[in-house]
Amino acid sequence: MSYDYITSNREVWNQWAKNYVAAGQKAWANDQPLWGIYGIPESEVGLLKSFHGGDVVELGCGTAYISAWLARRNGRPVGIDNSPAQLKTAARFQEQFEVRFPLIHGDAEQLPFKDESFDFAISEYGAAIWCDPYQWIPEAARVLRPGGHLAFLGNSALLMLCVSDDDETPAKESLLRPQLGMHRFEWPDDPGIQFHISHGELIDLLRSCQLEIIELIELYPPADTEETEYAFVNLEWAQKWPYEEAWIVRKTD
Ligand SMILES: C[S@@+](CC[C@H](N)C(=O)[O-])C[C@H]1O[C@@H](n2cnc3c(N)ncnc32)[C@H](O)[C@@H]1O
Structure with missing residues (x-):
């Protein structure tokens, strides 16, 4: 098993951290959760529908604004991240x-x-894309109590499948790569290594970890959204x- 990307992603995120301070500060200051790159309100997404307080872990917490939101909603969060x-x-x-929380x-x-x-357990663009799903999802399932939820x-x-190889060109309206075999993504001009698998593979993986699917939320920006x-x-x-997707799953009893 190779952990090379854990080290290289740590170096990448240590360099990128300064670029995420302003957005982090804004999110911490906001009481209403806003999700993803277009900042869609929780009232429209419902990612926290199955959150009812208790012990929470944020996987790849970054600046930890989600943990802060959950702490203000009677959660006891712990944030874990690969980047000091x-x-x-x-x-x-x-x-x-x-x-304050650990x-x-x-x-x-x-x-x-x-x-x-x-x-x-929750991850927004943390473990959800920066960790190998075949490693992080079984770990998330392991630390969840029966009946607990992962979002x-x-x-x-x-x-x-449609996103361009470079950071500058927006996603195409055509398929640019095969779905068969999609897993580890590396880009010519970007040192970050990410992971994405197909829906069929993800469903098989979730089931093998005793995680039942509650909802797959496909996100679309509302009409008045800005670029x-x-x-x-x-x-x-x-x-x-759908440019983003959110999964809510429950560990079976
Ligand atoms: C985009 S941030 C996610 C935080 C926040 N929700 C956001 O969207 O800004 C991605 C975070 O994942 C972290 N990360 C990457 N690989 C990780 C790993 N193996 N374990 C824990 N965190 C990891 C990075 O250090 C980074 O802070």
Whole structure:
């Protein structure tokens, strides 16, 4: 088993961390959760439908604004992230906003927690895209209590078939790569290594981890949405096909 991408992604995120401070600060200041690259409100997405407080782990927490939202909603969050620089920003925001919870430097593929420690696990563009699903999803299932939920959001499988190789050109309205064999994604001009698998493979994996599917939420930006700074997809594409998807799954009793 190769863990090379854990080290290289740590280096990448240590460099990128400074670019995520402003967005993190804005998200910490906001009480209403806004999801994904277009910031769709929780009232429209419903990613937290199955969150009812209790022990929470955020997998690849980055600046940890989701953990802050959940702490303000009676959760007891723990944030884990592979990048010390991201966690440093998160720790600064804890002081600024006076919302404190444990922040752990670690790898979401090898969680430093006992079995059945959490009621809810969540990842928004954290482990959800930066970890190998065949490693992180069994780990998330292991640390969830029976009846606990995992919610995760990232780029849709369809977008990953249409997204351009470079960061500057938006996703095409045609398929640019095969779905068969999709798993590890590396880009010519981007040092980050991500993971995306097909829906069929993901469903098989979830079932093998005793995770039953509650909902697959396909996200579309509302009509009045403004373009983002991210060039890999634009509104023209995102208003026709789901640019992001969120899965809510439950560990069976
Ligand atoms: C885009 S941020 C996600 C945080 C936040 N929700 C956001 O969208 O900004 C991605 C985070 O995943 C973290 N990450 C990457 N690989 C990881 C791993 N193996 N274990 C834990 N965190 C990881 C990175 O360090 C980074 O902070």
